Amino acid sequence: MRFHTLTRTACLLLAAALLAVTGTARAAESHPKPSHPAQQLIDRAAAAVRSRPADMVRDAQAALKILADQPNADLEIRARLMLCDHLSEQDRRAAEAEVAKARALLPQATRPGLEAGVLGCEGTILETGSETGRARELYEQAVALATREQDTEMLAQSLYSRGYLLGLQGQYATGLADLKRAQGLYEDINLPDHSLTALNGIAILYNRMGDYAQARYMYDRALKAQRDAGMYREQSVTLHNLGRAHENLHEWDAAQAAFQESYTISRQLNYPRGEAYALRGLAAVKNAKGDPKGALQILDQAQALQRQTPDARLEAQINLARGVALHRLRQLPASAEALKAALVVFQKADSLNELRATYGELAAVLSDMGNWREGYAYLASAQETSERMFRNQVDQRFATLKVEFDTAAKEKENALLVRENNANQLALAQGQRARNLQRVVIALTVALALLLATLAIHQWRSKRRMRTLAMTDELTGVPNRRAVLSRLAPLLQQPNPPNCAMLIIDIDHFKSINDQHGHAEGDEALKLVARELREDVHEPAFIGRLGGEEFVVVIPGADFDKAYRLAERFREGVMSIDTRRWLSDRRITVSIGLTMSRSSGDTPSTMLQRADSALYDAKRAGRNCVKAQLPAPEAEMPAAPLQPARVEFA
Known part of the structure; x- marks a missing residue:
């Protein structure tokens, strides 16, 4: 989370004082004019930004009332920009109105560099709405303008805004260069609080x-200094960012x-914005600790604030976070909907870390829904994003290291020029720098090793998911024999296993379809039958393909009558398939073998044997019918319902 409005607003508020320090035409007069009545309110608002934002708004609005009677373009622009930055987090139209009024005042301003502040606030509005491409263009213009006008304060502010956005887009080396430069400029103009905020941006x-x-x-470090200075609002931001670091390290208690x-x-x-971000973090902790219901309750509060x-x-x-919680509660359609809504925004912002997490979670949800093909596509996107992020992190880390080495080389050259008469001190300084660089290299090496380990773990998890997808029949899209039997076995091994019905469904005269019409038409027949069965099979029942033209359906908790009725419905449903466009001379029919599980000691293998035997009874009876074979220890099979009229084809 980034609330860089803190830095931008505070920078703008102290401009009048900096004008006096840097010297302007007015300040050079032998008898300077008294301070403007609104100046004190604006200075007070500057201090309130870091402690009481509501007080800042009150003072800025009071300053505008005075400026209406005693105009001063520079001060009014500052007041408008403070309100713009504050409103950018709450009301985009109101923020745009304030920045428009500030822009209209620029021709009357005595300080040209203020236009960089206007550009920066316009960029903030766009960035908050995830329009990062246009925001970056405005930040680039602000940096160029502040450089041209030699306005150090506005340049530092513009560099901070651009540096953070570059980091958000994965350009860490250039982003760090901007942020470090901004930090140095704030130190040069004696704005330690702003320098501290720039340090916070570097940490992000x-x-x-x-x-x-x-x-x-x-x-x-930043939090300690902010507490000492009473910077309450910045404390809330830094605490959230600290929580994110703990979250990434899986230090859940510290994150909470x-x-x-x-x-x-x-x-x-x-x-409200800070509350909503903090609640999102608390919900993530709830998800990590296995309390998705608690996470959803917190997310409802966050949504209302958002x-x-x-x-x-x-x-x-x-x-x-909502998608993760709903997934764990097995509310799969709602989870997929929430994750896809998040995906649209993260794709627009090109936020790689969030994209990777969203793709991965969505792949798992769709796989659990039985949508294996789409799930596999999202899993591939997650792997691609992870590899892209890893490559980018590695490239950017080496680029950052090069910047640090180049900077160190320039410092060394300057030190040689300045301290050429003090050889011993220079040697010590060079040795210290060398040791520092060695520490940097060692730290980066360790970090790279950790990244490689993280990638290896991710790939291992991806392979596990691939194995799950491998348990799906590629042609029909239904689970294969291994998947069905691995799901049935635990049911039968329970101390008090539920009644389970098993149906083996065989397409009649399937060989003749292949022989007369070709294997492509045979494959089409398998897909149509699988689709028809999948539409009729609902949890807790599950379906799979045994192989060839045989499918299996397992119905936990069903008695014989219910299982028989379902088998007849499956048989009739297959007969209703319209095959006129490619099988003009026949309809598809199926023979079905039915069996029930024993109360104890049954296995998938024994159930398959009985159901297969019943299937052969159905074939011997002329096909297109349902036959049953119950386990020997069970009571005699109840009389089967009357068979519907059978349609037979040669």
Whole structure:
């Protein structure tokens, strides 16, 4: 989660003071004019950003009332941009209205660099709505404009915005370069709080690069400083980000504590967006700890809060967590719907980490629904995204290392020029830098090894899913013999096994279909029969293909009469298949062998033998009929219902 509005707003608020420090035409006068009456309100609003956002809004609006009577374009632009940044998380149209008013004032402004702040706020609105491509264009324009106007504060702000977005898009090396440069500029103009926020942004990128331990360490550092400074709103953001680092490390208790504290602070600040992000994190912890019902309850609260903000990525993260919870509750259609809704947003934002998780979960859900083909497609997308992310992380880590080495080389060159008369001190400094670089290389090597291990684990899990998909009959799409028998065996091995009926369904005269019409038509007949049976078989019953032209249906909890009626319905359903377009001379019929399980000691093999024997009775009886053979220890088979008229073809 990223709330970089904190940095942008605070930067804008202190511009008047920086104008005095850097020197302007007005400041150079021998008798400077008194401070504008709205200046104090804007300065006070700057301090309130990090503690009480509601106070910031109050002071900014009060400043605008004064500026209506005593115009000052620079100060009014700042007030408008503060409100724009605040509203960008709540009401997009209201935020756009504020930034439009600020843009209209630019021709009257004495500080040209303020246009970079306007561009940045427009970019924030677009980024919150997941329109990252257009947002990046605006950030690029803001960086170029601030550089041209030599406005250090606006340049640092624009670099921060661009750097974070580059990290979101997977360009970690260039993103880190922007964020580190922004951090240095904030230190140069004596804005330590802004520098601290830039450090937080760097930690976010380390988290995205997979270096969760380093990110956790940096968040802890930032959090301590924010607590010392009373920066409550930034604390809520940093706590959430710290929770995400713990979540990535599967440190669930620590993650829960961080998310809970973030939620408490956001609630005290009346900050719905922060509350919603924290609740999403708490729901993820519930899912990880095996409490999907609890996760759904929390997600309902998060969804209600999310509606108060145009943050599309937040909504997608909530839908991802909801899909995981519904999957574990076996509410498969609802789970697939939530995951597909999340997928649309993550694809638009090209957010690789969330895409990988969503593809993988969706593949598992569709596989559990019996939609093996689509499930396999999503599993392939998950593998492709994982490999793409891994390659990108590796490439970007080496690119980052190169930037660090290049920076170190420049520093070394400058040090040689500056300290050429102090050889001993220079040697010590060089040695220290070398050791630091060695530590960096070692740390990156360890991180790369961890990434490789993670990929290996992911591939192992993918192979397990592939084996699951391998238990599906490729031609008809129904489970194969191994899948059906592996599901039946545990039922029969229970201490008090339920009554189970087994039907073996054989297509009559199937060889003649292949001989007269070709194997392609035979395959079509198998698919049509499988489709007809699949539409009639509902849980807890399950279907599979034994091989050739034989299918098997297992019906747990069914008595003989129910099983017999179902068998007749299957037989009649197959007869109703329209084959005129490719089998003009016949209809498809099936013979069915029925058996029931013993109360104890039965096995899939013995049930198959009895059902197969009953099937041969049906064939000997002229086909297109149902015959039954019950286990010997059971009571005599009840009289079968009257057989419907049989239709026989040569």
